[in-house]
Amino acid sequence: MLVVGGGTVGLLTTALLTHHGVPAALVERRSGPSVHPRATGIAPRTVEVLRELGLDDAVDAAAVDLRGAAGKAVARTVVEMGAGEVKAVPMAEPPAGELDTTPFRLRGVCAQDRVDAVVAADLARRGVDLRWSTRLTGITQDADGVDVELDGPGGRYSLRCAHVVAADGTHSTVRTKLGVGTSGAGDLGKSMINILFRADLRPHLRGRSFGMCTITHPAARGLLATVDGQTDWVFHVECDLDGGERPEDFTPERCTAVVRAAVGDPGLDVEIRSVLPWRPRSVLADRFAVGRVFLVGDAAHAISPMGAFGLNTGVADAHNLAWKLAAVHHGEAGPELLDTYAQEREPVAAATMDQAMRRRADPALHWGRGPEADAARVAAGVWASPVVHLGQRYDSAAIVDPQPELPSTMDLATVLDGSPGSRVPHAWVDGVSTLDLVASRWTLLAGPAGDSWLTAAAEVGLPAHRVSAPWLPDEGALLVRPDAIVALRATNPVPDAARFLTDVLDRVLAKPVAVP
Structure with missing residues (x-):
């Protein structure tokens, strides 16, 4: 088996195939796991998958303990937040009955790069074939297998595989080469710049902690998210394309100035570690499977970020597909079993995209708490988040x-x-x-x-x-x-x-x- 894409979904697909006794190789164009957090919301179902792989304790150790913290806050700057000038929604505490629905929960948020590091290290310890700095340049298939063309550190070469799993992102090379189209709303809103930076904000926070904070300072409007709750952070700001602004305008110097304005400390010692342009999207692949090739994660569906459904939906794809590939590989099932991957996952992905878009139209439907918020969700056809993550059926x-x-x-x-x-x-x-x-x-x-x-x-x-x-x-x-x-x-x-x-x-x- 070959897995294309070394993000979280690709790594976990490889881990699940290996867990089920299927020899698998992973190819990724980057030189290693991403250091840039792209998501921090690890849902209970994903935690259950990590538990199945024996990785739940390691990921929990890498998570930030946010018990008692604000889940979502709004403040002009971090300095003013620390001074108490803040509006905050407490970190959601699951209802008592909901705590009985899953055996283990992370103690807080775990940035995606931290999850990737845990999974990649475990795969390396197991001797799994991880081919970093390797791009897929071609793919063809016949009734018996898939031929891929790869370009890696040693040059160009070909590989024949029984099946290929494409986890290569929103602009999937595999999906494009297979001629699979997409449908949906497409790009949503303005382009964003994700600034990963290191700065000790603890003196300014004065003991406060949060998962995310909307910064309203006129010179630095954006969303600040915690990576470790102390010195590592990401700040999402808009890139005004209509106003002539371009992603390349966000130089390290510009990003430093933006971060200092958001914090409210013009002399803050800031290290800009990475700058990643991105844009929210909502698209669904027309097909999740083409012959012996399967699309998972963002290659199959790009989901609006409201609700933290994107990453977790991709992990659910991998979990659904891996045991089926293993059953066919081991001769325990007929190849028609693989048809059920698309039969099961396409409707769930479409429903999840719909739920994310409903929340995007009115974020209060996601963040609201109490009976009035529950009534508003019912009226708007919005499911409770745990139902989206754990309750959908095949x-x-x-x-x-x-x-x-x-x-x-x-x-x-x-x-x-x-x-x-x-x-x-x-x-x-x-x-x-x-x-x-x-x-x-x-x-x-x-x-x-x-x-x-x-x-x-x-x-x-x-x-x-x-x-x-x-x-x-x-x-x-x-x-x-x-x-x-x-x-x-x-x-x-x-x-x-x-x-x-x-x-x-x-x-x-x-x-x-x-x-x-």
Whole structure:
């Protein structure tokens, strides 16, 4: 397998393929993982994927502890914020019921470059083939494989792969060469300049902390976001193209002046580490799969940043695709299983883009707190953020009797009810989460009186566990896929349960029917 693109989604795609026992190589045009944070919102579902890979503790250690901090603040300058002249929305505390929906949460925000560093280091330790400073220049395919042309430190060469996963960003080279178009709103608003800088703001903050702060100073309007909460920060400012301003006008000297104005300290010691032009976009690829090539992350969908859905949606793409590629690679599934990647992920990506755009139209729908804000979200068709991240459901041939429609509720615990196509509910079983019990394998969860299901699972060779939970009938069972998605819900025992489970697995894995 070849993964094109060394951002977070590409790195995690490679990690997941390796985790499932698939030899994979990664190519990336940059010389290493990006040092520039592009996102800081790591959603619970992404944390669950990191936990599955055994990387959750390392990422949590790299996260900034923002418990008790302001999630979103507004101030004229950092100096005035420290003096108390600030409007702040507290960091959102999940409702008590929501805390019971996932086994682990990061203690705060973790900038994307920090996640990348953790994943890349783990891949390097495992001896995974990481080809930095390497560009893809050509791609063709036939019924049996994909041929790619690469240009790396040793010159140009070709490589033949079973499949290719394109995680090469919004302006994907792979997508372009395959002739896949896009639809959607396209570019949104003005071009932005993302200034990564190092400066000790602690004396000015006077003990205050925040995730993001809108700076309103006339000479430096923008959004200041924390990287480590102390000395590393990013500042997003607009680039006025209509006024003749260009991204290249933001020299280190200009950026230093802008940062000093935003902080309110003309003598601030500032180190400009990186300057990255970018523009919010909202586009969806017309196809997520072309033959043996699959698009994930921004190559498949660019999502408006309001809501922090973009990165996390890309990680969900990788999580959905990796086990399917592994099942086909290992001969455990028919190639038609790979068709379910696009069947499942395209509708979810489209729904997520819609949710981000609704928030962009009125940011209060995202940041608002309390009953009035909840009522406004319902009226505007805006789902609660946890539902967007964790509650969406799949509808494909890899699920038996899927139930893709979400309940009309803002309560994630109600949405995660064990329905086929949904993420299996989290519950503790002897101190272990049901998500951890799945452990990247097909798994059966049986109700308290589901002895026949446990016996059948043993005959078939499925890991099985007894679970007592309101979403699992006493004599029922859930068959859970390696990506923790419920593939089957049975409410009662069935005759010859072992044969039944075998038939279901053959069906959802698209195994060829044996001919006598």
